[in-house]
Amino acid sequence: NAGVTQTPKFRVLKTGQSMTLLCAQDMNHEYMYWYRQDPGMGLRLIHYSVGEGTTAKGEVPDGYNVSRLKKQNFLLGLESAAPSQTSVYFCASSYQGLSYEQYFGPGTRLTVT
Amino acid sequence: GENVEQHPSTLSVQEGDSAVIKCTYSDSASNYFPWYKQELGKRPQLIIDIRSNVGEKKDQRIAVTLNKTAKHFSLHITETQPEDSAVYFCAAVDSWGKLQFGAGTQVVVTP
Numbered sequence: 001n002a003g004v005t006q007t008p009k010f011r012v013l014k015t016g017q018s019m020t021l022l023c024a025q026d027m028n029h030e031y032m033y034w035y036r037q038d039p040g041m042g043l044r045l046i047h048y049s050v051g052e053g054t055t056a057k058g059e060v061p062d063g064y065n066v067s068r069l070k071k072q073n074f075l076l077g078l079e080s081a082a083p084s085q086t087s088v089y090f091c092a093s094s095y096q097g098l099s100y101e102q103y104f105g106p107g108t109r110l111t112v113t
Numbered sequence: 114g115e116n117v118e119q120h121p122s123t124l125s126v127q128e129g130d131s132a133v134i135k136c137t138y139s140d141s142a143s144n145y146f147p148w149y150k151q152e153l154g155k156r157p158q159l160i161i162d163i164r165s166n167v168g169e170k171k172d173q174r175i176a177v178t179l180n181k182t183a184k185h186f187s188l189h190i191t192e193t194q195p196e197d198s199a200v201y202f203c204a205a206v207d208s209w210g211k212l213q214f215g216a217g218t219q220v221v222v223t224p
Contacts, residue, residue, distance in 0.1 A: 040122075040216055042202055101147070107156060
């Protein structure tokens with residue numbers, strides 16, 4: 001099993017450009033999450049999904065959109081990138097809800113210039 | 114919402130000594146407290162967790178204690194080894210079902 005995978009691993013964007021980050025899991029997990037990690041601030045939840053076709057806002061959702069068209073995939077979109085979105089983005093999944101172990105992907109390092 | 118504070122932000126210990134990281138939380142209804150370890154350039158991985166109906170949990174050299182009255186929980190690592198060097202994050206799930214992470218503790222184990 002590959003577990004949780006993310007593409008791309010690195011990306012540099014100019015301000016105003018758009019992009020989509022892809023997260024895939026092969027563990028048949030219902031729950032999927034997108035976090036951003038900034039120095040000194042831990043992990044902050046952007047959006048999450050409790051099942052195929054559902055999405056919900058987390059702690060820092062502004063400037064991001066998500067979609068969960070298939071159970072195994074969770075997409076994170078940036079419509080108009082800003083320098084404040086420079087961060088490392090982690091996707092995670094869990095079999096049940098937030099009160100259970102989350103399995104993280106390897107991360108995507110995004111730089112917005 | 115939940116607010117999780119973690120201390121210290123950095124911790125340097127001699128190999129073989131113990132390390133203790135403390136976290137406090139604000140939501141008295143919080144019921145799940147995981148600890149994640151993140152090595153440099155790697156993904157976070159769960160190392161131990163505790164639920165609100167338990168006061169202490171151990172797994173080999175790692176233990177977590179929970180004091181619900183004081184709303185704090187701690188990670189204890191005994192007989193530290195170089196491979197314990199990493200950033201450790203505590204977290205808490207609040208009554209809204211949201212997982213809030215602490216800011217992290219950089220642990221450095223020196224030989």
